[in-house]
Amino acid sequence: MRVWQLVRPGELRLETVDVPEPGDGEVLARVSLALTCGTDLKTLDRGHARLKVPSPLGHEWAGSVAAVGPGVHGLAPGTRIVCTPTAPCGDCAYCLRGAENLCLHLFEHTALGAYGEYILVPRQIVNRNAFRIPEGVSDVRAAFLEPLACLVHGANLLNLGGDRTLAFLGDGPMALAFVMLARLCGAGRIAVIGLNRGRLETARLLGADVTVDANEGDPLGAVKEMSDGLGADSVVECVGRPEVWESAVSLVRRGGEVLFFGGCERGTMVNLDTERVHYDELTLKGGFHYTPDTVRRAWELICAGNLTLETLVTHEMSLGGLPEAFDRMRRREALKVAIIP
Numbered sequence: 001m002r003v004w005q006l007v008r009p010g011e012l013r014l015e016t017v018d019v020p021e022p023g024d025g026e027v028l029a030r031v032s033l034a035l036t037c038g039t040d041l042k043t044l045d046r047g048h049a050r051l052k053v054p055s056p057l058g059h060e061w062a063g064s065v066a067a068v069g070p071g072v073h074g075l076a077p078g079t080r081i082v083c084t085p086t087a088p089c090g091d092c093a094y095c096l097r098g099a100e101n102l103c104l105h106l107f108e109h110t111a112l113g114a115y116g117e118y119i120l121v122p123r124q125i126v127n128r129n130a131f132r133i134p135e136g137v138s139d140v141r142a143a144f145l146e147p148l149a150c151l152v153h154g155a156n157l158l159n160l161g162g163d164r165t166l167a168f169l170g171d172g173p174m175a176l177a178f179v180m181l182a183r184l185c186g187a188g189r190i191a192v193i194g195l196n197r198g199r200l201e202t203a204r205l206l207g208a209d210v211t212v213d214a215n216e217g218d219p220l221g222a223v224k225e226m227s228d229g230l231g232a233d234s235v236v237e238c239v240g241r242p243e244v245w246e247s248a249v250s251l252v253r254r255g256g257e258v259l260f261f262g263g264c265e266r267g268t269m270v271n272l273d274t275e276r277v278h279y280d281e282l283t284l285k286g287g288f289h290y291t292p293d294t295v296r297r298a299w300e301l302i303c304a305g306n307l308t309l310e311t312l313v314t315h316e317m318s319l320g321g322l323p324e325a326f327d328r329m330r331r332r333e334a335l336k337v338a339i340i341p
């Protein structure tokens, strides 16, 4: 089988390897479709704080059962399935505190290599974060399980609803999907600050009230205008760059909250205006990954079909087209690309 391997940051290689044999509790799936993800692009370009390389790449996919290992029941070959790339151990200090997204063993048993023909799903994931795809749910929609689970986790960290104002920094697929989810959660006025006119138009279609092109517009002025001059109740950083983290803090009102949802390059630092943080009593928080609860909630949302996530898939390519897919994402021509092996 063929699978894209991240050899080291900057080097991606399409390799031919043996189809893995599923061991105890494991499922081997044939990938029907994989979605590109900004995290994969960041990992390719600059490495990842948690993920070790070399590693097979790709973690958003839908497929069907090809074979199962001993102890797996009820998953006949051909059954359509989807899963997240990790599952918590359930037993470490963080899992026992209910912070399963921070599990000490999260990255020990992963399902990675969705940019390939087959993918092996470890027992921990089969048991906790895998689902049969019902009829009527397309592969492309099902493949949003992992990003949507992260978004549900992020939304849980925010005080949404009511008439609250929300500002997103970023116009990538995660920011746009977050806009959709925030609308569903009953957010008040939503602003999206980005760099790409086409994406900002999409943001409007998906529910943003105000969009600002940061190349030419005045993000702070626009956010203040929609919030009676105060600043946003909640600001969500969906880019993952230190300078954008800093500008996120400048957009929030007194007593407001900032969610740093985009992970930055390892070793980077930010400058904080201490006066704002202390005297304006800001709440600054990180948001990372997902828990089995948010995965389940994301799966319910996907099956219910009230988020038009497919809108975010702008291109379709074959397995060999992955480097071009990433190029298009870098040039901001593509939001998400469906890779069909």
Ligand SMILES: [Zn+2]
Pocket (backbone or CB within 6 Å): 037, 038, 039, 059, 060, 146, 147
């Ligand atoms: Zn992802």
Ligand SMILES: [Zn+2]
Pocket (backbone or CB within 6 Å): 088, 089, 090, 091, 092, 093, 094, 095, 096, 102, 103, 104, 105, 106
């Ligand atoms: Zn754990």
